[in-house]
Amino acid sequence: MNTTVNKSQLSGWGGYRPIECRVAAPASRSALRQMVADRQSHPRLLMRGLGRSYGDSAVEPTGTVLLQNNLNRVRSFDHATGLLRCEAGVTLEDIIHVVLPHGWFLPTTPGTKFVTLGGAIAADVHGKNHHVDGTFGRWVQRLNLLLADGSECECSPLEHPELFWATIGGMGLTGVIVEAELQLRRCPSAYYHVSYRRCRNLDATLEVLAETDNSFTYSVGWIDCLGRGDRLGRSILMLGNDAQAGDLSGELRDHPFHVPPTRRKRVPLYFPNFALNRLSVSAFNYLYYAVHPDREVVVDYDSYFYPLDGIHDWNRIYGRRGFVQYQALFPQATAERGLRRALETLAAFGLASFLAVIKRSGPANPAPLSYLFDGYTLALDIPNVGPRMLEMARQLDDILLAEGGRLYLAKDSLMSPDTFRAMYPRLGQFLSVKRSVDPDNRFTSAQARRVGLLPSS
């Protein structure tokens, strides 16, 4: 049985501060069980999927990091009810390939399909339809966990509900998610009607997002984080709805679930650090805004949900120094003021990249560490330029704290323990479950220790 442990440099997708970890890739269920049971060799553990969280959520230099990619089998798929049961190492891409030909799709999806089912649950990811359909965790019917004492436990919203909800959004700290059962969503085709709306500033952006809340299932906006004055918060919203087979043209109408394959591009090397600067990003933003007039189009799921998946290794454009991702959630009541202050700070620093996204979010769920509640989120990449980046993040944190906002663990690289505690008031509820299933804190991560979720050593 292969339980080889290998040393390798790990980081999140942002490539910020890679660190050497002991990594193993159990090739079978029994190898996984054996490693979890072996406290002597593996006093501390952390599961890692495809490493698409941005920061140090899936990194642990003081323990053994277990890759889950070999444990990726579909257990069952009911074509009639859309109930899918798989091992947690299955990727969302994989799930789409299995279920889409039968008229089903993911209930909600993040902006990349290169994440595992286990990772999606552990981060309680969300998509462009959060205001309608909630987070990924809402669609999980059942989980099979492997706990720190080596026992296996099945939980659901009805069976062991505290453990179930602590695991949703629990960043892998309650145990190993071995299998999950997911309720899929019926889809009439693999295509979406997308309506592009150009909004000339923040007021216009929020107005359109608010008024289209009920008429579009999916909404997302690209936002220019360098715009100032009356262009502050200018954006291009991409509002979407499912396309019916009958709405499709020609050949597609007869094969509504078929998407012709396209060639993927790859970023062949790390960009030099000077490639992204205020000038190049402003020029990009200017052009991007200019070439997207208001229009209606029909596009396939890949183009709408996963535009960056078409470019492999896109994180390399930030160079070897890496970047951090900053996703800020502002509560509905004060969102306008908070966003304005954040955008002013971003424009003043001039560090934000061209990949900035604004989204609407709906009500929170029962998971104590789940990220979203009613409001708006602003997500952006910040190239790692050292002290100025840290200073900007600190100022943004202050704004966010003052407005009662929150940062997203799956994206965070920098949050301090005080900030974390202030932003996650239901932490105590999570910790009481953690103490009951993993009193010795075997499941841990660099991030959990950094933000004070677990003891730091």
Place this chain on the structure above:
Amino acid sequence: MRQTYLILGATSGIAKAIARALARHGHDLILAGRSAEEVALSAADLEARFQIRARPLEFDATRADHVLGVLAAAMECNDGDLPEGVVLAYGVMFPQSESEANLECLAQTIEVNFGSAARVLQAFGSAFAQRGSGVIVGISSVAGDRGRGSNYHYGASKAALTVFLDGMRHRLRASGVHVCTVLPGFVATPMTYGIVDPASPLCAQPEQVARDVLKAIDRKRGRVYTIWWWRWIMTVIRHLPEAVFLRTNL
């Protein structure tokens, strides 16, 4: 046409990729492997993904009864019929130093990779010859092309397997049985985890190997290096003069 293939060592990295590729082409499968739990998981997975029939079969190459009984067991899984083809994809590889220190490991390497494989292959070869059709694919290794100080225990077992497959191809040529010797180089699988760097340009993904194997079955190729450039690398390595070769640390 929908046919049944038996995959021996079905939970190895390369075998999983081959099984998936065959299932994608609509073939039914018998998945034989050491862990009953793992082959059952894989069988259910392929059935759910590809709407084919996949039967699990417990098979341990270190057990004489399994080795000698595998033909009958496979037929039982296939409604009494011989499968159309067999893919032999199992093998063990110990770190050379471990197998130098522990001769039990050396014995197991030879027995699993060659001894058991030869008996299994001969049983299917004879049965296929009698039927007048069939496909036999054996996953050997470029490690068998020349004995190298760093890995000659494994290499010797694979060299024997290569010769066996090549000879069987010769023998069964007139009987309508296709025997294919597959010679993979570095492949990113659980067996090579921590030994080869999956990001290295010389390292193949199991899916690439599976594509080459399916192409080889389709075109009735005899010997296939995968990825193709290994043919040229190994040509060079085989022809290095002994005096030069001994000075390398391959």
